[in-house]
Amino acid sequence: MYVPTDLHGHTIFSDGRATPEEYVELRRGHGFRLIAIADHDLLAAVPRGAAAAARAGVAFLPAVEVTAFFHFGTSLAEQVHLLAYFPPHVAAPPLLRRTALWQRGVRVQARWRELVLEWVAGLPEGDRAALGEADLVAMAPADFPATQSTIDRITRRRPELFDAFRRHHIRFWEDDRELFGWDPEAAIDFIRSDGATDVVAHPGRYRDADRTLAICARATGIEVYTSRHRGEVAKTWRDFAEANGKLWTASTDDHQNAAYARPPCGTPVSTVERLLGHALPIEEILAGR
Amino acid sequence: MIRIKVLRVGTALNAAAMSSIVVAGASGAIGCAVDGDEESVDVGVSEEVALSPGSARLELQPGGGPLPPFAFALAASTTDEFVRVGEVLTVGVPAWLLWDALHPNESMPDDARLAKLRGTMTVGFHDKGKKTSTAKLDIASWKSTIYGLQAVTKTFKPPKSCDELRFTLTLKDLGDAKATASLDESKLASVHVFGGELQNKTAFFDNDSGKLRTRIVEGGDLHAGTSVLLGYSDWRADQVVDKMQLSTQIGTAIVNGRFGQVTIPIYGKLSYEVRYAVSYDKGQTFSGEAPLPANTSSLLTGVGRTDYETLLAVPANAGAAWIYFHVKASIVADYAAFGNVTQKWYADGQSVVLKDAYDNPSGSYSNYELVVRP
Structure with a gap:
């Protein structure tokens, strides 16, 4: 028995557009019974x-897509993403902000703000004014435009700077050993110690097949x-999960960059x-109660 | 006498809520399907059946969005999602909420420590914006739930003529005499109460789990010479036009993202025009189709949704109200928000009707019938 789900997608709080x-609302319309936002x-x-989701009568999991690395700081470096799912009641802000992953997210927001402001500060006067530097400086980290919103701002106000910013913003992950320079095993341990369930995101995407298999095990x-498989x-990963007694999920990794396609299975x-x-x-979830 | 299917007392809907919904021209059972323990009974057409307001627990939870920080969800309701005059209510407050209000910077303790928290919920009963009485409700018990302790107050009932409940919460901690806190009305969403203005009523056309549903929220039938709020929900309109099968794409655009430029589909915003027509003389004469204006702050559908509604004056000589609905789903091709449009499927600003559907209970030319009593 399967539950219609979409447990991985992004919003304007990271690199999504919704x-x-x-x-x-999109997922309510599609009839999903359990959903998650995983920025x-x-x-x-x-x-x-x-x-x-509560207003829509859809069950909701608080979730986050945690960035870790294979081979951080080397020429073989590649991002690995771990999904962390909390039980539903943790969505309540007083509980959410007591989690270590929330607190890490606050540091991530602050670091993103620093990275963007550093880049803007290095631009010529006219570009800084066009990008609204003064407004950006006045914004608290929690209100600061996230990845896609920052890109949209640059595209709208100074489109010729987009490529330069895109090259620059990669440093956000690749240069920050404290926030991102951990291996997936450490990230899994961190997720578990925070009371969440760890799920390897889109395992078919990673280049290092041996390390991927080890992490999935x-x-x-x-x-x-996922749209990336x-x-x-x-099927390969489903077989692996079932053979190894793993949980497995059906999601989309939707960034609102393509027409939405439901997962083929729950x-x-x-x-x-x-x-x-x-x-x-x-039966209650399937009936939408 | 007519034979209808009703639900036994204590299940999701009651006989009164359903008795007034019959398919015009049909001779037998009504068509409003709900889960529950059904039995067939004879109901005299001239008999008014009072709605049992039932019981429920108002559970405090984070509001989110435009709501106050905390709002109430109706749990363990023996009727439906609405609160009514005379309903036996308790308030449930999660222990974490109490703890956070009293000790905002401390980690969550164990259940034994949480059970030392105390609180009093004061309920203000309002009628048309004016407070008419109050009730003070101490936490009477602790309920263990899957996700932790919940404080539950003693019971109360919204009195006759009440149309709104407003709340304040004061807290203290038997484990820490210095810790006190309160949440005033601005922090706690109010709760609308139906049935405070009888014999005026609410006829609500919505859907539930893919089934169209019609209710007189206050129960019983409509009354001649009174007013009726006629409501039609956005999600019912979704179902009637089969929203997910409509393509709202208006073209494509190139946008910038983390991984470079990408061509994305762009969409128009779907909107509904809902119209209705009503006859009070069993179809001999119908009003012309009239619009149901969109209300985005409806008491029926709540925050973030739209109800299409209007107030009907039921004539003094009416014996029934026959109603049908007409729903048009449209998009407007607005390309202004997209900087680099590569394909425009429509002219700038063009309005496109994607679906034009009638909502009749049994196909074309059938009508929903609401019984009207003298």
Whole structure:
């Protein structure tokens, strides 16, 4: 038995284009019974997403896509993403902000703001004014434009600077050993110690196949269905998950950069129950109650 | 007498809520399907069946978005999602919320420590904006839930003529005499109460789990010479036009993203025009189709949604109200928000009707019938 889900997608709080409310509404229309917003490295969209989901009658998991690295700081460096899923009640802000992943997200927002302001400060006077430097400086980290919103701002106001910013912004991950220079094993341990469930995001995307297999063997769950996996790739990872007793999920990794396509399958009830933290009257989720 | 299917007392809907919804021209069972324990009973057409307001728990939870910081969700309701005059209510407050208000910078303690928290919820009963009485509700018990302790107050009932509940919460901690806190009305969303202005009523056309649903929210039937709020929900319109099958794409644009330039589909915003027509003489004469104005702060659908609604004056000589709805789903091709449009499928500003559908209970030329009593 499978539950219609989309447990991985992005909003304006990272590199997506949808507000949390738009994100939830699209998935309500598609009839999903359990959804999650999983922005990169922060949980800032969760309170709004959870409130919108509650109004829509859709179950909602607080989630975040944690960035780690294989071979950080070397020529073989590549990002590895771990999804962390909290049980639903953690969406309440007083509980959410007590999690270590929330607090890490606050540091990520502050670091992003620093990176953008440093880059803007190095531009000629006219470009700085055009990008609204004074306004940006006045913004608190939590209100500062996230990745896609920053790119949109540059594109709208100084499109000729886009390529330069795109080259610059990669440093955000590659230069910051404190926030991102951990290996996936450390990230998994961190997620677990915070009370969340770890799931390897889009395992078919990584270049280092041996390390990927090792991480998937260690992780609690694997993202099987995602827009980044072709059908045969998804099947390979589903077989791996089932052979190794792993949870597995069905999601989209939607960034609102293409027409939305539902995952071809739902998430097993056993995985949903584990993510929710309790056994379900599954009929209630399927009925949308 | 007519035979209808009703739900036994204590299930999701009651006989009164359903008795007034019959398919015009149909001779048998009504068509409003809900889950529950059904039985067939005979109901005299002239018999008014009072709505049992039932019971429920108002659970405090984070509001989010435009709501106050905390709002109430209705849990364990024996009726539906609405609160009514006379309903037996308790308030449930998660222990973490109490703790956070009293000790905002401290980590969550164990349940034994949480159970030392105390609180009093004061409920103000309002009628048309004016407070008419109050009730003070101490935390009466602790309920263990899947996700932690919940404080539950003693019960109360919204009195006759009440149309709104407003709340304040004062807190103290038996484990720390210095810790006190309060949440005033601005922090706690108010709750609308239906049935405070009888015999005026609310006829609500919405959907539930993919099934069209019609209710007289206050129960019973409409009354001649009164007013009726006629509501039609956005999600019902979604279903009637089969929204997810409509393509709202208006073209493509090139946008910049983390990984460079990408061509994305661009979409128009879907909007509805909902119209209705009503007859009070069993179809001999119909009003012309009239618009149901969009209300984005409706008491029926709540924050973030749209209800299409109007106030009907039921004539003094009416015996029934026959109603049908007409829904048009449109998009406007607005390309202004996209800087680098590569394909325009429509002219700038063009309005395009994607679906034009009628909402009749049994196909063309059938009508929803709301029974009207003298």
